[in-house]
Amino acid sequence: VHTDKKAMKFKMLLDHAKTLRFHTGNLVSRSRLKKKCPGSPTEELQDCIQATLSDWISTxxxxxxxxFPDTLDCFVPQETDVITPEEREEVKVSAKLFLCExxxxxxxxxxxxxxxxxxVSQLDSVIIAPPGPLENDSQTLAHLQPAWEELETLVKSQQIAAIGTSDxxxxxxxxxxxxxxxxxxxxQVNLASCCVMPPDLTAFAKEFDIQLLTHNDPKELMSAGTFQETMQDGLQDGLQDLNVADWRLEWVLRYNVIVKSRGIIKSKGYLVSARKASP
Structure with a gap:
């Protein structure tokens, strides 16, 4: 009976909520993720969302x-990655932001x-992956400008130190x-699309002091269908029949905290925001 009541309350919570936020916690130390070596960034994200939702419901x-809040924060308190003021100078916090809308x-x-x-009061660097026009690969400056202007505002208010682009x-x-x-x-350049950095890009980046990095993220990090399927998999304890068809991914931020002196990743995680489409 207790389980039924719990499931009913969670259903009411999720029915009422308009936004869902996931914080996966530090993946470097998380032992509960199913796949020890996920095959792709999409698989890793799926695994993270599923485990976080499932843990949040059970704890x-x-x-x-x-x-019943409009925004539900799904995280497990003991998994959070707070950086202490003492260690802030010793670490670099970088993020890649995937805009799904x-x-x-x-x-x-x-x-x-x-x-x-x-x-922290500031992220050291943020790379933006704008929502691509998936039907053709041609991004334009007009497509990038609104997102870039928003990033520039955050640099001016000192919430970000440096900003970068992708593809x-x-x-x-x-x-x-x-x-x-x-x-x-x-x-960032996707190595799947070119095994060697294009010489014209390399020359331009060198002349204007732009760092060229490589990545293996897909053009669309997670489709709407995959996200709904992942949510469904994370719902348990009598919640499997909950309707998740209205939920849409809004953005995904993947962060890394790197120890500067040793170049090792101290922590890595995802922050995810999803919202319910208006009926």
Whole structure:
């Protein structure tokens, strides 16, 4: 009976909520993830969301919750990655932000949530992966500008120290560089699309001191269908029949905390925001 009541309360919570936020905690120390070596960034994210949702449901005492908030924060308190003031100087906090929808407020929300989660006032670098026009690969400067302007605002308010881009060819990187007030400090290149860095891109990046990095993230980190399936898998204890069809991924932020002197990853995790589509 207790389990039924708990399931009913969780259903009411999720029915009422408009936004779901996931914080996976430090993946470097998390032993409960199913796949020790996930095959792809998408698989890793799936595994994280599922484990976080499942852990949150099993460890949260819903009967102590007085009201039904519009935003539900799904995390396990002992898994959080707070950086102490003493160690802040010794670590570099970098993030990659995947925008699943073209909503400018998402960028500010994601950066603020990352600062809050890690207890820092500033992220050292943020790379943006804007929502791609998936039907064709051609991003344009007009497509990038709104997101870049939002990032520039966060640099000016000192919430981010340096900003970078992802998957820009030489022409688009040059257009962005010439237009932007805050210049890109890095550009990520997907090694699946080119085994060797294009010489024109390398020459331009070298001339303007832009760091070229490599990555293996897919163009779409997670489809709407995969996200709903993942949520379904994380719901248990009598919640499997909950309708998740209205939920959409808004953004995903993956962060790394690196010990500068040793170059090792101290912690890594995901922050995820999903919202319920309006009926």
């Amino acid at each position: 949260t005492n819903v009967f102590l919750m007085q009201d 073209s909503v400018q407020s998402s960028i500010r929300d994601a950066v603020e949530m990352a600062c809050q989660t890690l207890a 820009l060819d030489k022409d688009l990187l040059e257009q962005l560089y010439n237009w932007a007030q805050v210049k890109p400090s890095s550009n």
